[in-house]
Amino acid sequence: MMVREQIEAKLRAAFDPVFLEVVDESYRHNVPAGSESHFKVVLVSDRFTGERFLNRHRFIYGALSEELAGSVHALALHTYTNKEWASLQDTVFASPPCRGAGSIA
Template sequence: MTAAGPLPRDRRVAAIRAALQAAFAPTALEVRDDSHRHAGHAGAQDGRGHFDVEIASEAFAGLSPLARHRAVYDALGDLMVTDIHALSIRARTPAGD
């Protein structure tokens, strides 16, 4: 993916899901667009959105919470620049840790 510009709003959740599916083969994945809750927020004026991700994957086994978050950011690549202003992440293993 290249930083060509933001996707249409209705395609962002699908793009986030696809990137996380490809990187982690998660056993559980929920992506929610919470941008509507931040209307008028100064950081939302550039058109990027606020998202909430809950993901469970064996790929997170043995990783610290910070390393899990970094892995998610890396998997999202340019979406972090073009489409995502804020991202809430809950990354765990399928066992729940």
């Protein structure tokens, strides 16, 4: 199973999301081709109701502890309740460009 698929499966099981998108953004960074190390996660769940963003992120880090201890180097987390997601009109902010120096050949 690909790392992206593992992340998605664990987040679905842990959060019963209304919306979940896991995007492998490794190609935007200075990593060898085929690396699965940088991800953007958009997760909408009622489990986040009443929780600060820091706690939401901690919940995700806990669910993905194995991946974070392994090949996953970075997660861009966008976590919302259903109400917050509705007010954004399903808009997700783009990830910033990689700030790493040099390139991998």
